[in-house]
Amino acid sequence: MMVCSGTGRFISISTDVKGDAYEGLLEKNAQDTKSGAGQYFTPRALIQAMVDVMAPEPGETIADPACGTGGFLLAAHQYLVDNYPNMTKPQKKALKSETFKGWELVQSTARLCAMNMLLHSIGDQEYEPIVVSDSLAADPGDRFDLILANPPFGKKSGTTIVGEGGKVSKERDTVERDDFWATTSNKQLNFVQHIKTLLKVNGRAAVVVPDNVLFEGGAGETIRRKLLHECDVHTLLRLPTGLFYAQGVKANVLFFDKKPASETPWTRKLWIYDLRTNMHFTLKTNPLKREDLEDFVKCYVPEAPHLRGPTWSEENPTGRWRAYDYEEIISRDKASLDIFWLKDDTLEDSDNLPDPGVLAAEIVEDLQAALEQFREIAGDLGEAVLEDMA
Numbered sequence: 027m028m029v030c031s032g033t034g035r036f037i038s039i040s041t042d043v044k045g046d047a048y049e050g051l052l053e054k055n056a057q058d059t060k061s062g063a064g065q066y067f068t069p070r071a072l073i074q075a076m077v078d079v080m081a082p083e084p085g086e087t088i089a090d091p092a093c094g095t096g097g098f099l100l101a102a103h104q105y106l107v108d109n110y111p112n113m114t115k116p117q118k119k120a121l122k123s124e125t126f127k128g129w130e131l132v133q134s135t136a137r138l139c140a141m142n143m144l145l146h147s148i149g150d151q152e153y154e155p156i157v158v159s160d161s162l163a164a165d166p167g168d169r170f171d172l173i174l175a176n177p178p179f180g181k182k183s184g185t186t187i188v189g190e191g192g193k194v195s196k197e198r199d200t201v202e203r204d205d206f207w208a209t210t211s212n213k214q215l216n217f218v219q220h221i222k223t224l225l226k227v228n229g230r231a232a233v234v235v236p237d238n239v240l241f242e243g244g245a246g247e248t249i250r251r252k253l254l255h256e257c258d259v260h261t262l263l264r265l266p267t268g269l270f271y272a273q274g275v276k277a278n279v280l281f282f283d284k285k286p287a288s289e290t291p292w293t294r295k296l297w298i299y300d301l302r303t304n305m306h307f308t309l310k311t312n313p314l315k316r317e318d319l320e321d322f323v324k325c326y327v328p329e330a331p332h333l334r335g336p337t338w339s340e341e342n343p344t345g346r347w348r349a350y351d352y353e354e355i356i357s358r359d360k361a362s363l364d365i366f367w368l369k370d371d372t373l374e375d376s377d378n379l380p381d382p383g384v385l386a387a388e389i390v391e392d393l394q395a396a397l398e399q400f401r402e403i404a405g406d407l408g409e410a411v412l413e414d415m416a
Contacts, residue, residue: 268387
């Protein structure tokens, strides 16, 4: 590495160092809750664990339909570089100009992502991996081997977007598409359906979803039953709170593989890892680290999932890893995937309460989440009044 004295020419720094520096700036910006940048930022420890269990291989195509600043795409790129140092020249070329594709709705964020990709040697003048658009608007026709995504959480109603030159557009409230199982205004459920469409047959997906995707009725139940039938929904990671800059988020990672048409359901067994019960993380004082997810990665057995074995049993009721058969899941009310079995110690024994600071942070998160929901309701009511007056 060479840095010129006085000028400090950025162009002379190695690509790896520039990319890492840029990632650091993005993470720092995400911590500024006033800027709103955190809504686009997924904890890097979680991204790394998701990529590790998905284990991309050279030649596979990888996409993120809500790519934000590009964290998933870049982690997958780094995984391939680290694990396949002897890639052929054609494979290296494909890695640069054929492997990755991302969609981002917000133009300023898409710019950050495009620069992030460029600094990591992805893309060129003939190949732009980032598309600025509402990825839910239509089926792009592209199909991929891997989908890694953390679609935006938020209100159901439309979002007004101001693009270049002050051009104003509005994200659609309800998505109606022939390739979708159900019509709904729930953005996260629509992303699950969209990701199913984007996958090649036998393609693999890992997607962060809020709890409501697991238990919501109506369209939610329809989508879950269809997903369990047409895909192999094999793994669910229940995430702890305190991971995201959006306050009070309760989320999970859903892993599924798209399968060919079949009269019988493809899902045979859903393995669940509970990293939420009795786990306490905060963004600053106790952030999630990659080692906190190591037990999940080992239980997943990326190299041979058929060799999985539970850590939970009647003899070991504190085990965080267990499986549920398809028949058990489909017979649950609304085919709910919101399944947990561990005893919450904080509800049973006051001696096991977490530190007061952790409790206070969780209370603040819950209150802020509730306040945000009230704001959304008030906003929706205001929009409804304006529409009636129009």
